[in-house]
Amino acid sequence: MNTYRIAAVHGDGIGHEIVPAGMKVLHAAAQKHGFTLESETFLWGAGYYQEHGDFLPENGLEIMKSFDAVYFGAVGLPEVDDTLPFKLFTNLVRTAFKQYVNYRPVKLFDGIESPLRSKTQSDIDFVIIRENNEGEFVQTGRQLYPDNPEGMACDTTIMTRAGIERVAHYAFKLAQKRRKSLTNVTKSNTLIHTLAYWDRIIAEVAEQYPDVAYKKMYVDAASANFVLHPEYFDVILTTNMIGDILSDLGGAIMGSLGLGGSGNLNPEGTFPSMFEPIHGSAPDIAGLNIANPVGQIWSGAIMLEHLGETAAAQDVMYAINQVTASGNLTKDMGGNATTDDIANRAIDALAVNPVNA
Numbered sequence: 178m179n180t181y182r183i184a185a186v187h188g189d190g191i192g193h194e195i196v197p198a199g200m201k202v203l204h205a206a207a208q209k210h211g212f213t214l215e216s217e218t219f220l221w222g223a224g225y226y227q228e229h230g231d232f233l234p235e236n237g238l239e240i241m242k243s244f245d246a247v248y249f250g251a252v253g254l255p256e257v258d259d260t261l262p263f264k265l266f267t268n269l270v271r272t273a274f275k276q277y278v279n280y281r282p283v284k285l286f287d288g289i290e291s292p293l294r295s296k297t298q299s300d301i302d303f304v305i306i307r308e309n310n311e312g313e314f315v316q317t318g319r320q321l322y323p324d325n326p327e328g329m330a331c332d333t334t335i336m337t338r339a340g341i342e343r344v345a346h347y348a349f350k351l352a353q354k355r356r357k358s359l360t361n362v363t364k365s366n367t368l369i370h371t372l373a374y375w376d377r378i379i380a381e382v383a384e385q386y387p388d389v390a391y392k393k394m395y396v397d398a399a400s401a402n403f404v405l406h407p408e409y410f411d412v413i414l415t416t417n418m419i420g421d422i423l424s425d426l427g428g429a430i431m432g433s434l435g436l437g438g439s440g441n442l443n444p445e446g447t448f449p450s451m452f453e454p455i456h457g458s459a460p461d462i463a464g465l466n467i468a469n470p471v472g473q474i475w476s477g478a479i480m481l482e483h484l485g486e487t488a489a490a491q492d493v494m495y496a497i498n499q500v501t502a503s504g505n506l507t508k509d510m511g512g513n514a515t516t517d518d519i520a521n522r523a524i525d526a527l528a529v530n531p532v533n534a
């Protein structure tokens with residue numbers, strides 16, 4: 178029997194509710210499909226920082242490295258400087274573990290009223306591939322004399338040929354497995370150095386995938402098309418910051434930010450990959466058992482897929498769709514189900530799904 182060791186890192190806020198809810202569903206899927214998830218819980222994040230002065234212990238990365246995957250909630254608390262969570266946890270793990278692909282699918286589940294009411298499941302089904310290790314978020318730059326009248330600040334975007342090529346190859350290969358269409362979302366008409374280089378290298382890679390239809394679109398136009406013509410998109414390849422922003426818009430057109438799952442992937446498997454919902458720690462609703470766990474559960478399905486348990490992953494996706502289709506919705510989706518209700522209904526749906534029995 179295959180056994181996978183999972184580091185379950187709650188983070189903060191609703192992470193304490195949705196990570197356990199998600200793990201519960203994944204354990205049920207594992208049991209049904211004949212493998213074992215050995216999970217260990219880590220209470221790292223901004224809460225840990227308040228007590229220990231860092232988001233994770235000094236050997237935290239070493240500890241995570243010994244696991245097959247990291248199943249993560251989100252970090253950040255209103256009481257803690259909000260420039261720290263990304264720097265001291267999320268980006269630290271993403272870069273230390275070379276998780277250069279951020280895989281963020283957008284899909285309309287049955288039973289959920291998207292704000293784009295005339296659209297159906299077949300119209301809203303695409304994947305955002307966000308470059309996850311460089312670009313606008315490298316945090317090189319500085320503030321000079323910030324308190325003086327002549328104060329100034331700059332951030333530098335860094336794009337490397339190797340960094341663009343590796344994520345581009347991942348995205349084109351993914352497109353080959355989907356509807357064979359890839360849109361590069363860029364802004365090279367104004368960011369004429371970094372994004373023009375980004376476009377040039379992606380166009381070079383595109384030539385190696387003649388079976389994939391390649392197009393370029395500026396991010397302003399792409400934002401409008403998310404709302405007006407979501408069916409246009411299959412695989413979107415974009416930069417770290419544009420991908421961050423567009424995936425929340427993707428969450429919104431699905432019907433709630435709480436629905437979106439994601440994977441920070443190290444495709445070569447040289448380090449563990451990390452799976453987290455697209456939203457943050459939602460401190461405004463923490464502790465109330467009303468957080469939507471679907472994005473966390475979906476992240477778990479992406480994790481199972483990554484571990485090679487494809488049938489179990491499909492089964493979990495089927496279960497989520499059954500839950501939403503039968504009207505079990507948390508408050509953010511207009512219902513009154515609790516976090517636990519959704520997890521328990523998903524487990525029930527797994528038990529009766531004949532497709533992957």
Ligand code: NAI
Binds near residue numbers: 250468
């Ligand atoms: P957020 O995503 O936590 O919340 C935005 C809004 O969406 C809130 O009204 C929240 O209640 C709602 N929401 C989010 N997830 C939900 C869910 N599963 N179910 C129901 N409603 C949900 O974003 P916000 O408020 O900008 O950030 C809060 C904290 O999270 C900050 O400290 C921020 O830095 C951190 N954050 C962490 C991330 C990570 O660890 N990867 C990513 C984004 C934000």
Ligand code: MG
Binds near residue numbers: 421422425455
């Ligand atoms: Mg974000």
